[in-house]
Amino acid sequence: MHAIRDAITAALRQPDPQRPSQTIGKAKAGIYAFYDYDGEPIYVGQTAEGFGVRLGRHLTGQRSDAVAKYVLDPFEVHTVSMWSLPHIGDMPPRERKAALDPYEYTVYQRLLEGSAFNAILNEGDIPEAVAQELPDPLTCVIIPDGILPDRSHPDIRIARRAQTISLLAKNISERKVSRGLRRALLTQTERLNALARARYQALDGVVEVEGAEGVVDEPEGLFPTP
Template structure:
């Protein structure tokens, strides 16, 4: 196993073993929501689960068996942090319980809206918009690093990230070309990846040329926010 992958998996394991003040492992909650962040601390993906947080996170990051990863929507190598919101009050509630579904949908959408507001692009890599609800109070959360200084110097190096983002965009385009008919959500993810690629490349060019960093609105895709939130 490559050293970087071994470190990454070890840090995922450490995050999933972390305990709260009541000695409960954050990832042990059956119902809960989560968010992934990139090397810049930008939110890039939000999700929910009722099969246990640790199982869902592992499917994304180590087993790579989720639709988001399989479809090349989420680049696991770009995930540098994870945040968990366990819903302990739903621990013994049936999956089909409508009140539980309403609760987790509200939490997920509130996290999603907050993430949009914190994203410099104003958009995430979610193909499907979480079920729209009114904002709700969020449960306690914990955020964990998944990369160390060594991985930041290699996997997080600007040129490596640019190459990886370009490859991800190319694979997304290939999926669209092969299938012919794909969701508008997938095509929106392509727009977001293209915007991320442009900003990464422009930032790297500015640094190499000794110029000021490009403005925040270098790539403006906020017009898509109307489709995402209302």
């Protein structure tokens, strides 16, 4: 975990593409996205208090709502993209969220279009808004090469994903929850099914679908490791 913390710290120390004189970690407002080991987008969020604070809550054990509800497993996060928006960071804090909403919606829609599952794990609905012109993001891998083979192994990922689904389902069964949380459960089960099928096929297994011929096509990006 220390190696991952160091990688996150190094990412936050990189220059802000919009204000190269300062680090991205000092940017006061922006949008961020997480991607898994297949390059699949899994979460989109906004920050009006700084990337360092927000990413820390999600990824370093500080327990954001998404993690506490078992929507997001930090173990799944391989890459982070950050869109710094200095013109919003210069606004008074109370005005930033409303200004960030259209940018969050724009990033969410763009990544949704690129998703093999046409789904992202956000449990909350992002308000529809007019699409905004986005700056180039800063994108960083936060998993060091030394631990990548263990973290990215499909059997480990399958086990983690199954555990996350179990905990999320338990959470749903014990209380009244939003439709978005149930949508996250559905998305996670589809992601688990695709990963397990890809792993089975990588080991010369054949998956047959009733009424279809041949093997089921997998979403692009899933990497079967023998």
